[in-house]
Amino acid sequence: MISSSSLKHLRIPFSLFLMPIFFFALALTPNHNESRILWVFIALHLFLYPSSNGYNSYFDKDEESIGGLKHPPKVTQDLYWLSLTFFLIAIWIGASINLSVALMILIYGLVSMAYSHPAIRIKKYPWLSWFIAGFFQGYFTFATAYAGLSNLSWEVLYKPHVLIPGLFTSLMLWGNYPLTQVYQHSEDARRGDRTLSLVLGIKGTFLFSAMAFMVTGTGFAWFFFDRNQLNILWIYLAAMTPIMLYFLTWFNFIRVNPSKYANYNWAMGMNYFSALALNAFFIYYFLENTQIIQALGY
Template sequence: MTFRTVWLHLRVPFSFFLLPVFLFALSQSDALRLGTLDWIRVAVVWVVIHLLLYPASNAYNSYFDKDEGSIGILETPPPVDKTLFYVAWALDLLALLLGIWVGWPFVAYLLIYGFISKAYSHPAIRLKKYPVMSWLIVSLFQGGFTYLMTLQAIDRLPIAELMKPQPLLAALLCTMNLLAVYPITQIYQHEEDSRRGDLTMSRLLGVRGTFLNAVFWFAVSLVGFYQYFRGAALFWLLPVCLLPGVVYFLLWYWRVNRDVRQADFRSAMTMTLLSGTGLNFFFLFLLILTGS
């Protein structure tokens, strides 16, 4: 495999869609609020999660799936070989080595997340073929679990501190966002997943059911964010930031209702990009407000 092929399958830019979880955790840091935040530590945690852990998971998934149709941000994924498998393990090992500097709870998080991501696509387990289980596990680990461990790593919190209502509610909100978005990222892969015998959550729900699932969980998460911010005026910036994504989502749903073939790769990626960008803007604003 060429360097370019390996780089494409790492799908590093895809981490952008999961950046809101990191930014949300950072914005809720007590150290940020007190002006004692260690920015080098923050940078290392970000690098480990977004440039090592997630790309390793993407590469491992690509190696075992050997997709011929669109995946992630790749409309036409190039062929893979054993090189990608070794690269995935090398990135995981590097993540663990850097994680030791951050702390042992963070290392435990990396090990657990790494195992789950491998179980997701490895043919011996392949959680991906169990629609409800994989949907719940991916949403929990990419959402709430990552939020809690990011917060723990940044603030060096005792694990018991993460069990308090405020961080648990924030973690639940991150999970609910993934419950909405994750099936959307599968909506254009029905034919490919059917060929491999994978009954994903989006295939189980159907195209229209995938849209309705997103509406439900986004609505519930908005109510949750309102409670989290205790009805403060700041909350109303969230729907404003999400407005472009909401408008696109409704227009896309209208197109899909007329022609189910409109549930395609480019539309799904545009939808994910707009919703991710909206959340990133909101949490960046929250981060600036908290640190000022």
């Protein structure tokens, strides 16, 4: 029987934060197909990401707040099997598109498992875990979505038209990832996990993320400018404005009292602001880049 705590630890709504990568891939995909769009979305957001969340929660056994759960319930044995079942379903959906997509989903899932499994536990290595999390949740997921949406093979991984925008999604995550760890220092230290935020310190985390955000913004500005999409560039900057205002406000409070404001509510607020603004932007970019808006007469 599946317990309610296991369902909570899947954290399906938390997939919202990674949806911009899917919509960005969708905007650049040349071969749109309604069925593939639906199945790729389901495979990633309803099965693969929840599988990863549940599996990592099972081995972390967090007692304090985690992403998407302010008060995580105790994990039970069925969470382990539920997460593996979700993983297998994601692979099966990928295989229904083609074997390359299934393989890419398999690789993502195995790397995700290694992140928290005690035999490997990538999470305890600050720079390695930072790089791997951003690389696989960004570029690798972008390439997987692109391959699935267009029914292409794993060879898209090294194609420049996939590699370049995919790396920009990793830049987004490399900037934001340490911010998701600022309220977990005590529990991470207690478990022996030296996360990047723990190594950098609270103020150092914000300075690091600020520099990463500047690099990310410059990269996207170049991307849209290079594609002669200046109108899209201005809309991108408009979408980023509330995110940066939130970040700078939070940073200002952190400078005054780090221990008080490096908390779950502020971190999740940053995630929600980012997710809503970026999802809205990339959905618009999909509609504009595929000329659906023009076709509708707007």
